[in-house]
Amino acid sequence: MRLSQEQIEFFHTEGWLFLPELFNPEETAYLAREAEGIYAADRPEVWREKSGAPRTAFAAHLYNDAFAALAAHPRMIEPIEQLFGEGVYMHQFKINAKSAFTGDVWQWHQDYGTWKRDDGMPEPRAMNIAIFLDEVMPINGPLMLVPQSQHAGDLEASHDLQTTSYPLWTLDEATVTRLVKQGGIVAPTGKPGGMLMFHGNLVHGSAGNITPYPRKIVYLTLNAVSNYIRTPTRPGYIAHRDFAPIKAVEDDALLRLARAHREAAE
Ligand code: SIN
Ligand code: MN
Numbered sequence: 001m002r003l004s005q006e007q008i009e010f011f012h013t014e015g016w017l018f019l020p021e022l023f024n025p026e027e028t029a030y031l032a033r034e035a036e037g038i039y040a041a042d043r044p045e046v047w048r049e050k051s052g053a054p055r056t057a058f059a060a061h062l063y064n065d066a067f068a069a070l071a072a073h074p075r076m077i078e079p080i081e082q083l084f085g086e087g088v089y090m091h092q093f094k095i096n097a098k099s100a101f102t103g104d105v106w107q108w109h110q111d112y113g114t115w116k117r118d119d120g121m122p123e124p125r126a127m128n129i130a131i132f133l134d135e136v137m138p139i140n141g142p143l144m145l146v147p148q149s150q151h152a153g154d155l156e157a158s159h160d161l162q163t164t165s166y167p168l169w170t171l172d173e174a175t176v177t178r179l180v181k182q183g184g185i186v187a188p189t190g191k192p193g194g195m196l197m198f199h200g201n202l203v204h205g206s207a208g209n210i211t212p213y214p215r216k217i218v219y220l221t222l223n224a225v226s227n228y229i230r231t232p233t234r235p236g237y238i239a240h241r242d243f244a245p246i247k248a249v250e251d252d253a254l255l256r257l258a259r260a261h262r263e264a265a266e
Contacts, residue, residue, distance in 0.1 A: 003079045015150035016198040018188040022075050028192035030258035032133040034066040035095050035216050045237050050165050053102040056094045059237040069257055074248040080127045080222045087245025088222040091126055095218050098141045103209030104164045108176045112200035113157045113169040119239040120231030124200035126223035132194040133216040141209035148183040150199035
């Protein structure tokens with residue numbers, strides 16, 4: 001799958017690009033079911049909110065077949081290789097729950113801030129991908145982006161260890177206000193299967209979810225192979241150390257697994 005010139009230009013100007021319904025309902029229903037099983041497990045890779053509800057599950061692509069197929073899916077890998085002009089590897093893989101009623105806030109931040117400070121990533125040549133597993137609505141804590149904020153570069157941030165259960169390098173209110181005055185805020189919404197790509201320096205965050213509608217999104221980070229991390233401090237299941245380029249699977253690999261899984265259950 002290749003991006004059009006128009007899509008590439010939009011990404012370079014705005015810092016994000018949304019491809020609605022890139023994955024079909026059979027594929028996403030299968031992934032959503034598998035995610036629930038992962039959240040129910042007692043594993044160190046599954047991090048919980050202060051309330052105990054699941055917040056994020058790291059590295060599921062390393063132990064779950066469905067997420068392994070997603071992590072090497074050509075509909076996701078090929079556009080990113082096209083943009084970077086080289087092979088990519090998985091820097092981080094997480095399934096964020098934003099659970100019904102209890103899903104907590106993600107403060108305003110840039111991801112490259114963490115990759116640089118905590119992982120020693122040389123450049124923001126890694127792409128953030130969000131793949132919707134539930135319907136993302138204006139009311140259930142959609143991801144909010146500040147368009148064009150990636151042009152501001154790597155901003156000063158402070159390490160917030162208090163607000164949520166997840167330590168994060170966050171931006172101050174004056175900085176966010178200044179950038180929002182310039183670029184506004186967008187919150188892409190839509191059915192399961194939508195894929196959002198955004199620049200490592202794009203400012204983003206999300207509010208809590210007080211609705212009965214969960215908002216599961218897979219967030220993964222594809223790093224250009226030449227931009228591999230130099231001085232990681234976080235565990236390997238958070239910042240991966242396998243820098244080999246991903247070899248994409250067949251386009252129907254995930255669908256075939258979903259069907260085999262359904263037949264086995266019948
Ligand atoms: C993130 O920024 O890494 C996650 C944001 C979210 O799940 O809303
Ligand atoms: Mn982030």
